[in-house]
Amino acid sequence: MPDRPREPRAPAPSSFVYPTVGPPLLEALRSSGAKRVVLQVPAGLVRNAHDLASRLREEVGVPVVLAARPCFGACDLPSRDEAPRADVAVVLGHAPIPNVPLVRPTFFVEMREPGGDPEALATTVHEAGVPRRVGLVASVQHLDLVPPLTEALVRRGHEVRIGRGDRRLAYAAQALGCNYTGAEAIANEVDAFLFVGTGRFHPLGLALAVERPVWSLDPLQNVLERPVDRAALVRRRQLTVASVRDARRWGVLVSTFAGQNRGAVALALQERARARGREAEILLFDRLDPRDLEGRALDAYVNTACPRIALDDGANYPKPMLTPPEFLMALGDLPLEPYRFDTYH
Numbered sequence: 001m002p003d004r005p006r007e008p009r010a011p012a013p014s015s016f017v018y019p020t021v022g023p024p025l026l027e028a029l030r031s032s033g034a035k036r037v038v039l040q041v042p043a044g045l046v047r048n049a050h051d052l053a054s055r056l057r058e059e060v061g062v063p064v065v066l067a068a069r070p071c072f073g074a075c076d077l078p079s080r081d082e083a084p085r086a087d088v089a090v091v092l093g094h095a096p097i098p099n100v101p102l103v104r105p106t107f108f109v110e111m112r113e114p115g116g117d118p119e120a121l122a123t124t125v126h127e128a129g130v131p132r133r134v135g136l137v138a139s140v141q142h143l144d145l146v147p148p149l150t151e152a153l154v155r156r157g158h159e160v161r162i163g164r165g166d167r168r169l170a171y172a173a174q175a176l177g178c179n180y181t182g183a184e185a186i187a188n189e190v191d192a193f194l195f196v197g198t199g200r201f202h203p204l205g206l207a208l209a210v211e212r213p214v215w216s217l218d219p220l221q222n223v224l225e226r227p228v229d230r231a232a233l234v235r236r237r238q239l240t241v242a243s244v245r246d247a248r249r250w251g252v253l254v255s256t257f258a259g260q261n262r263g264a265v266a267l268a269l270q271e272r273a274r275a276r277g278r279e280a281e282i283l284l285f286d287r288l289d290p291r292d293l294e295g296r297a298l299d300a301y302v303n304t305a306c307p308r309i310a311l312d313d314g315a316n317y318p319k320p321m322l323t324p325p326e327f328l329m330a331l332g333d334l335p336l337e338p339y340r341f342d343t344y345h
């Protein structure tokens with residue numbers, strides 16, 4: 001019996017989940033007793049944020065403040081300092097991360113997309129030659145498509161697997177840019193993965209995390225992309241590792257965001273560096289800006305916050321930046337092969 005992506009893990013005590021902004025959410029906010037709401041939206045929805053804030057203000061009847069800092073995940077919700085008087089948060093575009101503590105009752109509006117005809121999508125996938133044994137992975141917006149797409153693929157002769165990951169993932173089949181443990185759990189049972197969603201980062205991260213071809217299906221456009229060249233991706237990361245093998249002075253980056261804070265990992269890495277005769281300084285930040293690292297007497301960085309900072313944006317920083325497993329490769333504590341993705345548990 002496959003895990004069902006519609007049923008979340010038991011959420012944190014004060015998290016409430018809604019598929020879209022609609023009457024059920026508004027009614028729940030009205031009856032929550034909220035006195036002031038802080039609204040947070042991801043960068044892709046900033047354009048609608050002001051209209052939504054007005055709507056909440058009118059329909060819930062309480063002040064609504066808008067967090068100007070767009071969030072990239074449910075790992076960086078508005079802190080007490082950012083919105084000291086808000087007693088309730090509304091967060092758009094993300095599912096809760098079950099093991100991230102919340103500072104106030106939080107209403108997650110996952111912005112589920114009904115879009116995409118499963119039969120047409122399955123035909124596209126099948127006719128493109130995607131292997132018969134396939135694992136499905138989806139971003140939270142497209143999780144509702146997973147059951148009907150699974151059925152449509154099975155009707156075309158595919159064997160479909162869906163994995164449930166660790167406590168950082170709310171749903172079976174879900175992926176986060178820092179956690180593909182659901183896919184890893186079934187990697188040995190499939191010959192390829194099909195990522196259902198938009199954008200490049202998730203399929204790239206998934207390709208680094210699992211040694212399987214990753215096809216990428218945009219369900220709104222019914223466009224299927226062929227697997228990325230994993231070997232080339234890994235080679236690029238290994239070259240970065242090789243370039244800092246002799247680095248003496250390291251900066252160990254630690255974020256203060258509740259869901260990105262791996263202080264214990266940073267301390268362990270600092271110890272490993274010292275044991276290998278290197279200097280390692282821990283640097284604290286909330287949201288990292290490349291300018292924060294300019295002019296420092298450090299040779300390279302290891303980032304313990306969101307893995308996307310090193311993997312996606314590393315080129316924007318003045319010195320090479322590694323993930324924690326890559327750092328251990330640079331120290332010689334881990335081999336270069338097999339490449340290890342920086343899974344955030």
Ligand code: SF4
Pocket residue numbers: 072073074075076176177178179259260305306307308344
């Ligand atoms: S740590 Fe990064 S990839 Fe993970 S949830 Fe946060 S923003 Fe997304």
